[in-house]
Amino acid sequence: GENVEQHPSTLSVQEGDSAVIKCTYSDSASNYFPWYKQELGKRPQLIIDIRSNVGEKKDQRIAVTLNKTAKHFSLHITETQPEDSAVYFCAASPNAGGTSYGKLTFGQGTILTVHP
Amino acid sequence: DGGITQSPKYLFRKEGQNVTLSCEQNLNHDAMYWYRQDPGQGLRLIYYSQIVNDFQKGDIAEGYSVSREKKESFPLTVTSAQKNPTAFYLCASSNRGGRETQYFGPGTRLLVL
Numbered sequence: 001g002e003n004v005e006q007h008p009s010t011l012s013v014q015e016g017d018s019a020v021i022k023c024t025y026s027d028s029a030s031n032y033f034p035w036y037k038q039e040l041g042k043r044p045q046l047i048i049d050i051r052s053n054v055g056e057k058k059d060q061r062i063a064v065t066l067n068k069t070a071k072h073f074s075l076h077i078t079e080t081q082p083e084d085s086a087v088y089f090c091a092a093s094p095n096a097g098g099t100s101y102g103k104l105t106f107g108q109g110t111i112l113t114v115h116p
Numbered sequence: 117d118g119g120i121t122q123s124p125k126y127l128f129r130k131e132g133q134n135v136t137l138s139c140e141q142n143l144n145h146d147a148m149y150w151y152r153q154d155p156g157q158g159l160r161l162i163y164y165s166q167i168v169n170d171f172q173k174g175d176i177a178e179g180y181s182v183s184r185e186k187k188e189s190f191p192l193t194v195t196s197a198q199k200n201p202t203a204f205y206l207c208a209s210s211n212r213g214g215r216e217t218q219y220f221g222p223g224t225r226l227l228v229l
Contacts, residue, residue: 001175006158034217043206043220044159089158103174104149104218106158 002027004092006107014115019080021110023090024072030092033073034104035064038087047088048075080114087111119143120221122207127226129194129201137192137224139207146211148190149218152176153204162205165190194226202228 003026013019023033031052036044050057050064050073057064061080066073077084090107120141129135139148147166151159161174165184179198184190190209194201204225208218 009156036220043222046217046219049217103161103164106151106160108156108158 002030002092002094002103002105004090004105004107006090006110008110009108010111010113012113012115013080015080015082017080019077019084019112019114021075021088021090021112022072023074023092023107024070025092025105026071027092027094028068028071029094032093033064033066034091034093035075036089036091038089038109040086044089077112080112082114082116085112085114120207120209120219122205122221122224124224125222127224128229129226130229132196134193134195135226137194137205137207137226139190139192139221141188141209141221143209143211143219144187145209145219146187147209147218148184149208149210150174150180150182150190150192151206151208153206153223159206162192201226 006023034049035047037047038044048059048062048064050066061078063076087109089109091104093104123138149164150162152162153159160176162180163171163174163182165171168184168187171182171184179195181193204223206223207221210218
């Protein structure tokens with residue numbers, strides 16, 4: 001099955017700096033890659049996602065890049081703010097038929113701390 | 117994701133007891149999922165269901181059971197066979213048989229007495 005590795009496990013930056021979180025996946029059939037943000041004690045919330053037919057996607061200060069050949073994808077947050085502090089999870093899902101459809105495999109999470 | 121509710125918010129289980137966690141969605145989503153979250157381990161899939169009356173085991177199904185009798189409901193039972201049930205349990209749903217984004221409920225924190 002799919003295996004997703006996420007790095008780093010913790011990331012500390014100063015306000016205004018950029019933050020980058022990287023994930024690698026093992027299943028070449030995966031073609032959907034969402035990123036979730038989870039604040040302490042709250043539910044994960046989708047912040048951006050990318051499908052394998054594109055290499056990059058941006059939404060204001062957040063961007064995701066995908067390298068299908070190398071099987072890795074990254075989250076980029078620019079001009080970080082203290083409210084960006086949270087746990088970030090990457091995930092991967094195959095576009096296979098049958099029972100594998102829609103099954104997300106998550107990375108272990110990155111604790112991002114943005115210092116004012 | 118405001119259309120997914122989970123209850124209770126906190127649940128306490130005694131030794132040998134089965135407990136059931138509720139998950140309801142009014143988003144008309146086809147697929148529903150149950151995840152377990154432990155510190156430092158991310159989210160792990162317990163069970164998922166792409167359509168009513170059908171469900172599949174995830175990566176850590178042992179000690180858990182589910183049913184999907186209605187499209188909007190996907191309850192999870194933590195049985196006495198689950199020896200380490202203390203965790204944060206998250207339910208999610210998505211449209212189009214799981215081809216679309218998964219949205220999460222607020223979670224249930226299960227503690228063992």
